[in-house]
Amino acid sequence: MEREIIEAIEELPPIPDxxxxxxxxxxxxxYTTAEVEEVIKQDPLLVADILKIANSPLYGFxxxxxxxxxxxxxxxLEQIIEFALSSFVGNLKEIDLSFYxxxxxxxxxxxxxxxxxxxxxxxKGDKHERFLVLNTAFLSDVAKVVLSSYGNKKGLELExxxxxxxxxxxxxxxxxxxxxxxxxxxxxxxxxxxxxxIELLKSFKNRTNPKEEALFISRxxxxxxxxxxxxxxxxxxxxxxxxxxx
Numbered sequence: 186m187e188r189e190i191i192e193a194i195e196e197l198p199p200i201p202d203x204x205x206x207x208x209x210x211x212x213x214x215x216y217t218t219a220e221v222e223e224v225i226k227q228d229p230l231l232v233a234d235i236l237k238i239a240n241s242p243l244y245g246f247x248x249x250x251x252x253x254x255x256x257x258x259x260x261x262l263e264q265i266i267e268f269a270l271s272s273f274v275g276n277l278k279e280i281d282l283s284f285y286x287x288x289x290x291x292x293x294x295x296x297x298x299x300x301x302x303x304x305x306x307x308x309k310g311d312k313h314e315r316f317l318v319l320n321t322a323f324l325s326d327v328a329k330v331v332l333s334s335y336g337n338k339k340g341l342e343l344e345x346x347x348x349x350x351x352x353x354x355x356x357x358x359x360x361x362x363x364x365x366x367x368x369x370x371x372x373x374x375x376x377x378x379x380x381x382x383i384e385l386l387k388s389f390k391n392r393t394n395p396k397e398e399a400l401f402i403s404r405x406x407x408x409x410x411x412x413x414x415x416x417x418x419x420x421x422x423x424x425x426x427x428x429x430x431x
Contacts, residue, residue, distance in 0.1 A: 189338075190368060193331045194375050197277065203228050204269050211262050211316065221257050221265065234272035235265065243297060263319070267300055270323055277330060284333035285409055286345040292330075294411040295350070296323045298430070299403040305426045306399035318396050321385050322403045326350060328368035332357065349414055350404035351390070366390075402427075 210216040239256040303322040354364040389400040406417045
């Protein structure tokens with residue numbers, strides 16, 4: 186891997202301690218809404234971001250959610266952690282995804298869609314497995330934050346074309362010599378994520394178990410412009426679980 190990429194990874198801020206605290210609560214079955222609220226309220230920016238996401242058209246609640254406690258009750262801690270990750274990624278400094286012809290909002294929608302799909306496919310898994318898959322799905326393309334800047338600096342050009350994320354990996358390989366998954370794995374290591382999470386990211390295209398299959402499909406039906414490839418869904422054995430995803 187080029188030194189320029191390694192340096193860009195090392196410059197990324199660490200995962201906020203608040204997200205780590207929320208994850209600890211998630212694995213404690215005795216946590217309360219009040220405990221979750223207390224952790225989130227340590228960061229007023231996070232409170233504002235979670236409420237903004239909760240009130241977005243993606244969820245379509247008829248009434249505005251104005252209190253963080255409401256959001257926690259309505260969505261549950263699992264999705265609140267997703268919102269917190271979205272806040273973190275969305276606030277990374279100097280995000281410029283113009284190389285991929287998308288905005289930060291589109292990128293976050295991509296992350297959200299992958300998580301929705303993975304949640305449908307891994308719903309019957311145990312709590313640990315589900316959490317592992319959902320977090321990996323959400324963050325699997327985080328390397329694009331680094332690669333977009335790298336591509337622009339090198340004067341490289343990526344054709345503006347609607348393609349699913351797994352196909353885009355192949356295009357990146359042609360342009361850079363490496364792809365999003367390889368760089369995201371390095372970012373995961375830099376953020377000191379669990380070996381299980383790193384291994385899942387590195388191996389999911391093997392599709393040898395339900396976790397890998399869920400992650401593979403989440404990137405094989407979502408396009409770089411945050412659309413769903415309906416034709417690909419029709420060819421899946423799991424199509425009934427995914428047919429209403431927009």
